Amino acid sequence: MNNRIQDRYDLTKLMFCALFILTMMITSFLVIQPFIIGLTWAVMVVITTWPLLIKLQIVLWGRRVLAVIVMTLLLILFFVIPIALLVNSLLINSAPLVAWASSPANMHFPEMEWLNAIPLIGSKIYNSWHNLVEGGANELLAKLRPYVGEATTWFVAQAAHLGRFVVHLALMVLFSVLFYFHGERVAQGIRRFAVRLADEKGDSVIVLAAQSIRAVALGLVVTALIQAVLGGIALAMAGIPYATLLTVLMFILCVVQLGPLLVLIPAIIWLYWSGDTTWGSILLVWSGILGTFDAVLRPALIRRGADLPMILILFGVIGGLLSLGMIGLFIGPVVLAVSYRLILAWINEECGT
Template identity: 30%
Template sequence: MSLTSPPELQFSRTLLDTFIRAALVAILVYSCYQVFHPFLSMMLWALILAVTLYPLHKMLKARLGNRDGRSASLLVVLAIAVLLVPVYFLGTSLTESVQAAIETVKSGSVHIPPPPASIETWPMIGKPLYSFWANAASDLTSVLQSLAPHMKGFTLGLLSKLAGVGAGFLIFIASLVIAGVMMAYGESGHKSAIRIADRIIGHDRSHSFVTLCTATIRAVAQGVIGIAFIQMLVIGIGFVVMGIPGAGLLAMVVLLLGIMQLPLPLITIPVIAFVFFTEGTSVATVIFAIYTFVGGLLDNILKPLLLGRGVDVPMPVILIGALGGMLAGGIIGLFIGPVVLAVGYKLFWQWVDASEKPTVTEIADRAKQDAQ
């Protein structure tokens, strides 16, 4: 009697073992993802910041005696200071403005002029607007009291948005600290990335794809920050020349909005309206309005010029990846989208080029034809 199992039974046992191992691996991967998921956004930001700031880290490292830890720590401290200073002044200015507005309302010194009679003739909204304006001009306190219940939901929503922005800012600071640790171990991290790419796409292409990902992240980051800085200078000069109150603070707000990829007309249009309201219509105000409005839209011209610099991929691929990534994943998608699209673009054309390579038989046939 044979003690060996039939081939069918051995195959079924092997297949069962494979399924069990695959299931255990899938459970392990899912468990690791669940544990790491709360920190995923923060770690992605840290990786993007580390890749972007690493050239500056190398420059500081050369001047600080080739000490990675000291250079990375100094760079993180400087970056946090650059972020906190404008945020502090912005918060202080907003607090003072709100307190001044509250004191003005409490003192009763706010006087709203009566509405022009022509407003009542406006179609659809004329009569309600005239009535509301007239009530506010005669008894502002009662109007504010009647609006208070309606403003409660808006105020709570605004406070929740501000709280979300504050939490996001703290996460960004934490990501910056983690990026400092990554920069301190940058060389070993680069080697690890090469090893992972070797395992995934092969030894012959791993280095080029790691270089492509690094260059894409840096190009997008430098393009975004560079465009935001240029717009801050252009719009800030206009604010200063026109004598806008708090011109420097407003310019810093323009910089922050540009980095966060928010539309700058959010700040330029109210400033233009303020200038027309206080200065009236003149040649200077019209020129300022056109200059400021065009400056707020300047990123639409600069993005195609700056986003794809230094990357071995056509600029439209980077631009589409940045815009599509931002729409799909927010600000962090602005960096991940171009990387994914650039890698996919390169893999696609390598696959196309590989299919066009002649076989050994074709090469021999061509050689015979050339000899004849």
């Protein structure tokens, strides 16, 4: 009996046990590290689309295999292929953009001669504009030119890892198929592990995390993706240069809740400026529809709404892009949203609210 008590409180034995467990954890992490991004993405996709899988299974005579096949085809058709084509087009059109942004001839303020055509006040506005430019605006722009070129080159470089990006997409599809087949078993295992760690609170934490993932994925990412794609199609039809790059920029702006108008309005001005009033008017009407599109679509997708601070979403997008590349645009906001919701739930529970 004494020997058992002595073994239980043997400091050297406890240290070696802790060291062994820590070594196994670090080694396991290093082994699975190449798969973490694809796995995380698959978890997001499966949690978001799980209700659709269940409905398909009911329609397809209760056959899970048929439902998984349909979901996989939908995933490849509406998610993998568009993103892969978008990134590939981004790489193809990136060289002219980098050259344009780095060229001194392109980095200057326009003459704005068309201001003289405005009755009564046109000449005054034109003179004020040129006084502003000659007063140091062009000199400031010249100082900013190197940083604009470097920033453009860095942004395009984030999408340049096409091989790694395709690998992550393939892993995401593979893990998604496995989760679709064994989703209930995986969810039960995770919830049992959470209960083992924190009793009933652990289970509620897992449920809250799943709700946050579905809320952000549907309310933010899907809405932003639809807005960006519709806006990008309109830009391409209107003949706007670098429509693919502007589509990516619109997607980022929509995710951070700034909307697509920051890209569409300059495009409309450019069309009118170049004399294409027909497409300028069409894009103006389409921009008005698309600018309010998220107000209708986001509540319909999210139902309860993702009540998240805008600064949190902004940090998630920028931080995800800096740390994980283009994939971080999807993962960053979701991770911060889940963490925010869990911390908020813990604070409210401690405060008794």
